[in-house]
Amino acid sequence: MKRNVSIEEISDGRLYTSNDLVKADCGGCRGCSVCCHGMGTSVILDPLDAARLAGGLNRSVEELIGLGILELNVVDGVILPNLRMAGEDEACVFLNEEGRCSVHAFRPGICRLFPLGRYYHPLSESSLDEPAGSADAEGISGKEALAFRVQESARKTGSASEISRSPDRIFSYFLQVRECPYPAKTKVKVRKWIDTPDIAKYERYIAGWHCFLEDTEELLKKTEDDQQLRNINLYLLKFFYLKPYKTKPHQAEPRKTEPGGNGDFYQEFYGRLREAREVLAFPS
Secondary structure (H helix, E strand, C coil): CEEEEEHHHHECCCCECCCCEEEEECCCCCCCCHHHECCCCCCECCHHHHHHHHHHHCCCHHHHHHCCCEEEEEECCEEEEEECEECCCCEECCECCCCCECCHHHCCHHHHHCCEEEEEEECCCCCCCCCCCEEEEECECCECCCEEEHHHHHHHHCCHHHCCCCCCEEEEEEEECCCCCCCCCEEEEHHHHHCCCCHHHHHHHHHHHHHHHHHHHHHHHHCCCHHHHHHHHHHHHHHHHHCCCCCCCCCCCCCCCCCCCCCCHHHHHHHHHHHHHHHCCCCC
8 A cells, every 4th residue: 555655744754674773662562452443454465464364364365355354455456455344443353352463473564563664765776875755655554664775685685586676666664653652662673573584585575575566556557458457456366365375474484384385485475476477577
């Protein structure tokens, strides 16, 4: 979900990397579940989120949709799944009677980020410093963030091949100052707060998926035939979400779970990403 926002309006004015300390730790929330209410359709799932939930709940993504746990909605022209809010108070379906998250161990990435978010900005080869002003941002209803140059990171880690193209993009993390009402936040390292194994792999994955969705959005804008629009969206939904992954990425460490499985969600995902780019005739 993209919004044209100004960093100054929603943040503390600082940009963070995964190694920085940020005042975001809510001490386990301690009875507060404000951020788990009234989020509408904004808790959007990426393929890793969906695979984590499916594995953690021992159900397929298709079953989760059928049970009304996940919904399908159009986001920037693309059909994507999101967590459903339920009841008069629009509470997340995974919030239990005690007001605690029942899927905390395999919660979606947007939930892991909050009250941080991601902020994306086009970057020229000659400008590697902080992006200015405003740019496309994604997160919960404008709960976003900034600081990681994908192309540079891929070059440093020797893993440029994991992204089907080197996106001239930067994303960093920032703290949203108006979203979380918990008063006594303490400092925590961003990577610890996000709580995802191998943060470098995860950030490259997030950047690659973001760029793929941008390309898809542009393709759909140019597609005038309604049936073709429907076919593209159904293909992406089935290929990236409904088709089960061989791994169980909700586990702390990936492992083999099926005969022939390589135990690496990211490797399997990038294989699908390459194939989808070929099918949709995107640049490699």
